[in-house]
Amino acid sequence: MGGSAPGTGAASVSQGRGGALSDLVLETAGLTKEFRGFIAVKDVNLKVRRGSIHALIGPNGAGKTTVFNLLTKFLQPSGGTVKFNERDITRAKPADIARMGVVRSFQISAVFPHLTVLENVRVALQARSPKVFHFWRSVRELDHLDGRAKELVEDVGLGPFLHTPAVELSYGRKRALEIATTLALDPELMLLDEPTQGMGHEDVGRIIELIRRIRTGRTILMVEHNMSVVSGLSDTITVLQRGQILAEGPYETVSKNPAVIEAYMGTGHG
Known part of the structure; x- marks a missing residue:
């Protein structure tokens, strides 16, 4: 499942200290979203490495879509920051981040x-x-x-x-x-929201191969429920539960984590 070569995508790539390209294309710190007293996302620290396929998973209601909406600025956070290529985009507008190279493919075609x-x-x-x-x-x-x-x-x-x-x-x-x-x-960073939802086996296989082909030169962050898709594509997996990060790492590690197993089996959602 190893990562591909670092991305060369959109033009506005920032340089880190000493002129070296930063390893992180997207980073959040303390990302939080509250809706009238209900905390949907709490203190999420997400680090997406350049050139990787990073999956965001979790039981239904874990906060995955809310995180995507915060990253693409369809929602403004109650707290925390979002950085793309070391640039603070926390208060940027959706059109602005699209021009920077962050583009989202929606759950519904x-x-x-x-x-x-x-x-x-x-x-x-x-x-x-x-x-x-x-x-x-x-x-x-x-x-x-x-x-x-x-x-x-x-x-x-x-x-x-x-x-x-x-x-x-x-x-x-x-x-x-x-x-x-x-x-x-x-896009330099593609956000794929449930790319295989509602598909039959043949279509799922076609989309998996497509994602493998298009990853060259870009970074992909995806929300996906299908664990065979996640295990076959992802370099890193972040597991959310009740709006917080429960576990993070490669599939082999995350899938054996007792807390992750309990989160899925305990809720009855896959």
């Missing part, structure tokens, strides 16, 4: 159903283009993006479906298309 695979990826690429696109203009405005769009479509294994409307794709292939649109933003 979010593509334009009546656009083709190619058109979906072209629209995503346009978000990074210096040209301003208006939906009332001709679709030919995006023709200059075709080359890169086709490359991304091939990268996620959707070449045979280039001109297929997204609505006609299987669920697993829709998720692959969503990953292609995420890659179009050239």
Whole structure:
């Protein structure tokens, strides 16, 4: 399960002391979120190493989605800090961190159903283009993006479906298309929210292979319930319970931790 070479992704990579690239791409300190007296996340200290696949797991209600929302700024923390490439992004806006290279793929597939695979990826690429696109203009405005769009479509294994409307794709292939649109933003850090949820065995295998292919040059942080996916992909696993870190380490260590076993078996959730 070892990690790949350090990422070379988005442009705004900071340098650590002495000019050396910091080993940590994302770091939280004391990250806390309280909702009207209920503490959903408490004192989470997360360290995500550059070039790794890092899984965030835990029983239902453990706070995983809340942590993702705090990292991507859809929620503001009640306390603590978030740093990306040693830059404090605790109060940054979602659009700002996306431009920095932190991009999230959502739990529910979010593509334009009546656009083709190619058109979906072209629209995503346009978000990074210096040209301003208006939906009332001709679709030919995006023709200059075709080359890169086709490359991304091939990268996620959707070449045979280039001109297929997204609505006609299987669920697993829709998720692959969503990953292609995420890659179009050239993320240095990808946050994958339940990438295999609701998939059959064949689609799960396809997504696992896809994640392995796209990890080169970037870091992946994912929330995932499927333990076969977590064990097969992750370099590091952080286990949450009741909003706090219960355990952390490689799968071989975490899976044998008595507290982790109790957390899962005791709640009845996988």
